[in-house]
Amino acid sequence: MPAPVEIDLERVICRLADLAEHGARAFTLGGGDWPMRGFVVRAGNGVRGYLNRCPHAGHPLNLLPHRFLTPDHALILCTSHGALFEKESGRCLAGPCSGQALVAIPLLVVADLVLLADPVPPAATTAAARRTR
Ligand code: FES
Numbered sequence: 001m002p003a004p005v006e007i008d009l010e011r012v013i014c015r016l017a018d019l020a021e022h023g024a025r026a027f028t029l030g031g032g033d034w035p036m037r038g039f040v041v042r043a044g045n046g047v048r049g050y051l052n053r054c055p056h057a058g059h060p061l062n063l064l065p066h067r068f069l070t071p072d073h074a075l076i077l078c079t080s081h082g083a084l085f086e087k088e089s090g091r092c093l094a095g096p097c098s099g100q101a102l103v104a105i106p107l108l109v110v111a112d113l114v115l116l117a118d119p120v121p122p123a124a125t126t127a128a129a130r131r132t133r
Pocket of ligand 1 (some may be wrong): 052054056057058059078079080081082083095096097
């Protein structure tokens with residue numbers, strides 16, 4: 001019998017099943033007026049995480065809750081000005097920030113839970129802090 005896995009519940013974002021409806025899910029980390037906002041997305045057999053901040057103008061990518069994808073769920077869509085991003089890499093394929101990329105947030109999948117990897121990368125917290133300016 002395998003040893004039980006210890007899970008830090010403060011790092012749990014969602015269950016894999018929570019990604020079924022829209023293919024993605026938003027989350028907030030931390031408190032205060034400007035918590036870090038991100039989202040997780042199904043990409044192939046895996047899951048990727050990104051800051052919810054478009055490299056074009058810094059807007060959140062979604063207007064509606066958990067809606068980050070094109071209608072066919074093939075790409076990530078920024079609803080502000082239509083930039084399209086690869087789910088696997090976060091790279092912008094088309095739009096005003098073509099060639100730039102979303103800031104990745106490393107994740108772990110344990111059992112059916114999606115968790116933030118430890119530690120959260122400094123680039124993610126720095127990018128979140130820029131939103132406060
Ligand atoms: S803010 Fe995302 S495309 Fe302009």
